[in-house]
């Protein structure tokens with residue numbers, strides 16, 4: 001106890017500066033920085049102000065529960081669906097995964113912020129999520145790649161965060177009752193009742209969230225995984241296949257992995273007409289991950305339908321769900337979904353179990369699919385469908401994230417399978 005108080009009451013020995021200069025990318029020295037205003041120091045007693053005295057935010061859930069917390073990042077009032085993520089690392093990639101648009105991400109790992117944020121780990125151009133909910137915000141960072149403190153980063157992007165809230169209790173509630181809509185607010189003039197009413201007046205089901213995150217014009221993607229980080233040297237020296245990637249909220253690492261496997265990649269907006277895509281004569285089309293309810297975007301299902309059977313296709317997460325619907329199947333909302341980097345999946349084609357990165361609230365009902373469509377992967381936690389193939393139409397898809405970022409790399413080989421599929425179709429043409 002004594003040691004802890006000593007640590008808090010002598011902040012100047014711990015923290016380099018309140019507004020530190022940024023480290024350069026190449027620096028391998030780590031600097032410890034302060035992200036929060038340091039506890040005010042009472043010289044007469046030698047004790048720091050108790051940190052739990054300053055709750056200035058509330059998360060009000062639609063079930064009527066009110067969670068008092070401290071705010072960091074942006075302030076204001078924000079509405080969203082609360083989901084919990086069980087990843088131990090990779091909060092920056094999670095913050096920039098566009099599939100979280102409209103959602104508050106609650107991290108079950110209690111200690112967040114200790115590696116700061118850096119220039120390389122962005123998974124998209126913006127943070128699209130509604131906000132971040134964490135137990136403990138690290139007061140310091142110690143990582144050679146750190147370029148900015150998490151709180152400053154969120155404030156710059158106008159994203160609200162809260163800490164010092166019982167994330168374990170909220171997670172247990174979500175597991176029991178399912179995902180809940182909530183309102184996060186730092187505005188003291190708003191009553192709990194007003195915030196509760198706001199949370200009950202909105203639903204994420206049926207909302208097209210893709211249109212808010214997709215790119216607005218086509219572009220070429222060339223970046224590969226950096227050689228320092230490359231972990232798989234298989235199958236990367238072949239013929240360059242042209243992949244057109246529909247951006248429903250695409251993560252950069254999907255594009256990097258395709259480029260690393262030798263593909264020439266063109267990214268197109270979610271509303272790009274199928275006829276235009278086919279005119280570009282791609283060797284394959286990728287339907288990306290993306291936020292929200294797959295049933296809320298019938299235009300995207302129509303696009304997928306028009307492309308099926310014309311070129312090999314690969315669907316990831318939202319892309320997989322859209323493929324499921326385009327094949328005549330149904331999607332449904334799960335109780336609290338899968339969000340994290342520790343989901344075991346069995347690849348039914350090889351018998352191999354892969355530990356996978358997942359982020360979805362919806363799933364394809366395999367019983368609704370027509371004959372000929374095979375379930376290729378199953379989530380071992382709940383038996384839900386984690387992958388599909390329809391060999392007759394050169395379709396493959398995964399409900400989860402083979403590109404990881406963050407997460408294990410067990411499923412990376414699926415990009416090689418897609419390249420092989422494009423190759424065999426081209427050879428037999």
Ligand SMILES: NC(=O)CC[C@H](N)C(=O)O
Nearest residue numbers: 290292317318360361362
């Ligand atoms: N990662 C994703 O593509 C998410 C898909 C969809 N928004 C879901 O929640 O199921």
